[in-house]
Amino acid sequence: MKIAVFPGDGIGPEVTHEAVRVLQALDLPGLTLFEGDVGGIAYRRHGHPLPPETLEMARAADAVLFGAVGDPSCDGLERHLRPEQAILGLRAELGLFANLRPATTFPGLEGMSALRPEIAAAIDLLIVRELNGDVYFGDKGTRTLDDGQRQGWDMMAYAEGEVRRIAHLAFRAAQGRKRRLVSVDKANVLETSQLWRDVVNELAPEYPGVTLEHMYVDNAAMQLVREPGRFDVIVTGNLFGDILSDQASMCVGSIGLLASASLGERETAFGTFGLYEPIHGSAPDIAGQGRANPMATILSAAMMLRHSFGREADAARIESAVARALADGVRGGDLGGEAGTAAIGDAVLERL
């Protein structure tokens, strides 16, 4: 079981450290961890946010545990050298097209939601975000118009094959859950979205047991706070999925709680190769203070054991330790509590 650990910037190293402690506590057979540089730290050490040796390390591993990248001091760099290119590069180079972002309210945490507790209590949803296409990966640039103004532009595009593979995955995910799929787009305005909707509709007959609904993204943002319990699986494009998943985190209570798995087609000896990371970023405002909540990263390690190593029991063990820590009142600053990063890690370890 070879795991490449890429801590990255800001709180990334703090939260991955706790997730690694949890993995090490499980006595996993043949567990080998190796660490690589990504993001701003990699730029400073190697001149590039995703150095070739880091990419090679990812390719040689069975799974990647990723912290976060992003460093305000790098915001002035040319785009291809910015820390965020590390995660975008890994997703593209490793063909990780499916990003699973589950959001479920933990028992006892209903009162921490930005929503009323009775509304938050019903949240149990999975956002399936397409991760290799959309406006993220289209051509982009800045040009000067005839009237002398600068114009920034980004091309949004989806090929039908890209929509088909993520839609199949989302339909299958819905089959394994409550059999309800909401496809989120902006087909009333965007051609990209109209194609998305058409392709999803073409596949629907292959999944007669799944109820499919289409929803415009503006309405979806509203429904997510009005009645989040109505959602089971949401499938959407790269940009909309990025935004809706941060929103879903506050419905559950904190961005420090939401984990993610990024999967492609590569199979290893153990399961599907994947990259696992919290949905949050490097949180420069609290970095270096030992205040970050590592639960999202610890829960990402659980998703890794499930999807990349077929170790459902170990994944469930981690998830239940996190749930019990929360039920016992262990709260980071993001949840209005006092517990620091290491103390939260300890609390999870004690409950494993």
Ligand SMILES: NC(=O)c1ccc[n+]([C@@H]2O[C@H](COP(=O)([O-])OP(=O)(O)OC[C@H]3O[C@@H](n4cnc5c(N)ncnc54)[C@H](O)[C@@H]3O)[C@@H](O)[C@H]2O)c1
């Ligand atoms: N996958 C990634 O590596 C990733 C994801 C999102 C943002 N980023 C990058 O991170 C940098 C900061 O971005 P941002 O501020 O918009 O988003 P962010 O997620 O880093 O932080 C948003 C807010 O949430 C808080 N927060 C985030 N994670 C937390 C945790 N685990 N515990 C407690 N509080 C937490 C932060 O303190 C901040 O107030 C940027 O450079 C951005 O590009 C990287």
Ligand SMILES: CC(C)[C@H](C(=O)O)[C@@H](O)C(=O)O
């Ligand atoms: C850092 C950034 C490129 C990234 C994204 O937009 O995908 C982040 O916001 C995320 O949610 O993983």
Ligand SMILES: [Mg+2]
């Ligand atoms: Mg994001």
